[in-house]
Amino acid sequence: MSRLPALLLAAAVAAMPALALAQTPAPNGAAEVNKRVTNQQQKTNQALSNGQLTQQQANRANKADARIANQSAKMQAKNPDGQLTAGQTKRLNTELNANRKVATQQQKRNAPAATQ
Numbered sequence: 001m002s003r004l005p006a007l008l009l010a011a012a013v014a015a016m017p018a019l020a021l022a023q024t025p026a027p028n029g030a031a032e033v034n035k036r037v038t039n040q041q042q043k044t045n046q047a048l049s050n051g052q053l054t055q056q057q058a059n060r061a062n063k064a065d066a067r068i069a070n071q072s073a074k075m076q077a078k079n080p081d082g083q084l085t086a087g088q089t090k091r092l093n094t095e096l097n098a099n100r101k102v103a104t105q106q107q108k109r110n111a112p113a114a115t116q
Helices: 001-021 030-047 057-076 086-110
Strands: none
Touching: 001 057, 030 057, 057 086
């Protein structure tokens, strides 16, 4: 029974970094997310003009990126310091990664078949 408090203390100490990550402001987290959104929209528009994406696919990708930018702005507004936390930045970057993956897969599907 004397080991229980030690185990509880160890578990609490192990959980502290995760809690700190969720509340720590990410340096330039919002700038990073906004830059990525802008870059992805440029890539999407370039793929549209090259014929690698259809208009519908480009609209969907740009809408998804705009939704993430909107989420970022709302998260910043809710935080007292006006910054994104490291956890929020990570979440938005994960969403951006998923959007880019979908767009890349669509581009590959739309690419003309290689001639042999």
